[in-house]
Amino acid sequence: MELLERLGLLLQTERRRQSSLHGLSEVHLALLHYLARCNRFSNTPRAVSEYLGITKGTISQSIKLLESRGLLRKRPDKEDRRIMRLALTRKGTALARSGSADAWHSVLARLPKDDLAVAARALQALLAGLQESNGYRTFLQCGTCRHLESTGSGHRCGLTGQPLKASDLDRICMEHQPLYPCHPRRHRGTR
Amino acid sequence: MELLERLGLLLQTERRRQSSLHGLSEVHLALLHYLARCNRFSNTPRAVSEYLGITKGTISQSIKLLESRGLLRKRPDKEDRRIMRLALTRKGTALARSGSADAWHSVLARLPKDDLAVAARALQALLAGLQESNGYRTFLQCGTCRHLESTGSGHRCGLTGQPLKASDLDRICMEHQPLYPCHPRRHRGTR
DNA sequence: GCTACTAGTATCGAATCGATACAAAACAGT
DNA sequence: ACTGTTTTGTATCGATTCGATACTAGTAGC
Secondary structure (H helix, E strand, C coil): CCHHHHHHHHHHHHHHHHHHHHCHHHHHHHHHHHHHHCCCCCCCCHHHHHHCCCCHHHHHHHHHHHHHHCEEEEEEECCCCCEEEEEECHHHHHHHHHEEEHHHHHHHHHHHHHHHHHHHHHHHHHHHHHHHCCCCCCCCCCHEEEEECCCCCCHHHHHHHCCHHHHHCCCCCCCCEECCCCCCCCCCCCC | HHHHHHHHHHHHHHHHHHHHHHHCCCCHHHHHHHHEEEEECCHHHHHHHHHHCCHHHHHHHHHHHHHCCCEEEEECCCCCCCCCCEEEEEHHHHHHHCCHHHHHHHHHHCHHHHHHHHHHHHHHHHHHHHHHHHHHCCCHHHHECCCEEEECCCCCCCCCEEEEEEEEEEHCCCCEEECCCCCCCCCCCCC
């Protein structure tokens, strides 16, 4: 699939261009983007590391740098004090949003909607297949997750048991499991 | 489009994993992949640089390294002696092919074909739109190019005037122009 | 208590990356 | 021819990144 390869590279190039405007590296911007879109179960260094495919050590450094520039804050989790929770500051959020994702969206808006839906489904299936064969995580939105359960008043994550607001359904989660297939991933730990 | 972002990152991660097996960096492997799939008009350092979104200087270094390992050869073009033509050696080709693109393909093969066709068309349109708005090149196959012309015996590139064999139609070209839209890109020079 | 495991940090060396400056060839104009 | 401009690729340098290893602190299981 040359197309996917090309689009991925363009995405990367675009990020690189954007990030150099602010004196950051491409990875830093990718990290901010991730934090701007992940849910509250997935804002840890480990999650970032798995999402970006980079080792913990490097992520740790990047986080230190971003924190020193006032783009994010980190604070230890109250229940498990090993875990650091990352949160964008106002400045960080602004920077993450100020992307040229606009260009992409305006192009996407001009395409026929049902074609896009089919395309999205196909890509999602591809991702699910890759997860199965290679063990990668999908990192998709709770709204498409196998663990999503409906309660009387709203939604809930079957894995953590926590309630989900409507706005949570669009955020990406490190525990995401696609709906359609197949062999469940063994997950260790309860949260 | 979180999906595209995620797939792009996975592609990158996969390359990184693969490349470290051979003691190369991710970019090096991407370079080999590109050379394995580009046509004979697009095998120059400049093309690589634009495809990967990396500066000329860096590319030059990478090429030197890859050449020293016997993965590619470079020789000056006969007509324009500024230009270096890059070609994979047998060893380089083997390494480029030995990817785990297999995993991707086997997953793709299990998906419904017409969905994939729709998806491919949508992505192609997206790419075309991006090219138009951001000035990036599409780097797609000659078979989908506006410059493709049919002659009595076969095909020809309308831009360079050179004949194209059937096998050329699947290779990616730096001068590629999508069919459907729109405002033509000004291209300088005749080749 | 003890052991095993997980999350994150620190440090170090190799390598990448981008910026700048540069050389050589093509090209355009006069 | 000749002068300046553009294009292609190289060289060098410093900052940054990356991954490997070793490490600390916290949790969990027995």
